[in-house]
Amino acid sequence: MTDTPAHEDAVSRPAAQDWGDWRKQMARRITTLEQLRAWIDVTPEEEEAILRCKGRYRWSITQHYASLMDPHDPRCPIRLQAVPGLAELTPGPTATVDPVGDRVYRKTNRVIHKYPDRVVFLVTAVCPVYCRHCTRKFHTTDQQGTYFEEKEARSFEPDFAYIAAHPEIRDVLLTGGDPLVYPDEKIAFILENLRAIPHVEVIRIGSRFPVLMPDRITPELCRILEAHHPVWLNTHFNHPKEITPASAAACDRLLRHGVPVQNQSVLLKGVNDDIDTMRALVHGLLKIRVRPYYLYHCDDVVGVSHFMTSLEEGRAIMEQLTGFTTGFAVPQYVYTTDLGKIPASREVLHRDALGDVWVENYQGQKRNLGPVLR
Numbered sequence: 001m002t003d004t005p006a007h008e009d010a011v012s013r014p015a016a017q018d019w020g021d022w023r024k025q026m027a028r029r030i031t032t033l034e035q036l037r038a039w040i041d042v043t044p045e046e047e048e049a050i051l052r053c054k055g056r057y058r059w060s061i062t063q064h065y066a067s068l069m070d071p072h073d074p075r076c077p078i079r080l081q082a083v084p085g086l087a088e089l090t091p092g093p094t095a096t097v098d099p100v101g102d103r104v105y106r107k108t109n110r111v112i113h114k115y116p117d118r119v120v121f122l123v124t125a126v127c128p129v130y131c132r133h134c135t136r137k138f139h140t141t142d143q144q145g146t147y148f149e150e151k152e153a154r155s156f157e158p159d160f161a162y163i164a165a166h167p168e169i170r171d172v173l174l175t176g177g178d179p180l181v182y183p184d185e186k187i188a189f190i191l192e193n194l195r196a197i198p199h200v201e202v203i204r205i206g207s208r209f210p211v212l213m214p215d216r217i218t219p220e221l222c223r224i225l226e227a228h229h230p231v232w233l234n235t236h237f238n239h240p241k242e243i244t245p246a247s248a249a250a251c252d253r254l255l256r257h258g259v260p261v262q263n264q265s266v267l268l269k270g271v272n273d274d275i276d277t278m279r280a281l282v283h284g285l286l287k288i289r290v291r292p293y294y295l296y297h298c299d300d301v302v303g304v305s306h307f308m309t310s311l312e313e314g315r316a317i318m319e320q321l322t323g324f325t326t327g328f329a330v331p332q333y334v335y336t337t338d339l340g341k342i343p344a345s346r347e348v349l350h351r352d353a354l355g356d357v358w359v360e361n362y363q364g365q366k367r368n369l370g371p372v373l374r
């Protein structure tokens, strides 16, 4: 540690035009303390966390995401999501590695089948940035952990065969890790194999690349996705700072190729757990034509639980959005369990003991609608 801010004498902080194509950007991710000092004043706490996470939790940060970090403020919402923190190493007493039971529902190396008509397909365990709050932290970030029973490199044939053998599966959600870490040819291979199964109607990709490394969303990739429609993409913006011209352009490329882009954010303490931030996020998303889909209550995951808010805090934010802004700016607030995702917003319509239906609107006005249909 020195008294001079480390970033001032740093050697390598290239400008965006020198980052290279997405493959180079993957290779040039920030993975050492020394590299990180080129971007931010690393605090003693961050330094200790990085040293103590060694051998336990991976970390890596793309140049694009690092460029969004406030070099002087350790409470910057981008830093909190990307730079290891000491709290990761002291999990809450009730935290587990897989509270939602993904591993229980795993049917093949890659297929998680929890809902009858749709599956999660774990393409990989690799991500461009290892988000500190990842709900699959055990799979992606934990150096000892993985949901894969066999090696990631294993053939995809058994996974395709499982889906082909289950005609009730009409929706396949490619995720990981981040499926778009793979080269275009591999993505085309996966999409072709899924499209060869007649009952697969919808393919979804869960990817944070539009936020973390927008240059990955190349015209070539978009053409591959377009050739296998309907393909939807769900991304993961958590804070309005993440909505940049580059991320907007990446979403625009997807949209122009007919890929609807939706957003799944996680309610994170210190990052986006206040109404002003959340309102700016959802309004910013509408401006780039990305529809807020889910707001996840943060799961009680080992190494993540320090990001949890209370359910009441989440509901209070939802109540300040619902009715006060555009209907489709409001995500569905959900709590994930081993039984699936459970809507977590406050109950605003109920039947009383006499059989009458009561509603309460966004301003708290109540009305008895009578027996409605019974």
Ligand SMILES: *Cc1c(COP(=O)(O)O)cnc(C)c1O
Residues within 6 Å of the ligand: 112, 113, 114, 115, 118, 119, 120, 173, 341
């Ligand atoms: C979230 C999830 C899905 C998809 O759920 P939707 O509500 O359709 O977005 C499917 N399978 C598993 C295991 C999931 O966690």
Ligand code: SF4
Residues within 6 Å of the ligand: 126, 127, 128, 129, 130, 131, 133, 134, 135, 136, 140, 176, 177, 178, 208, 236
């Ligand atoms: S990109 Fe998604 S899967 Fe990867 S670490 Fe972040 S939250 Fe987890």
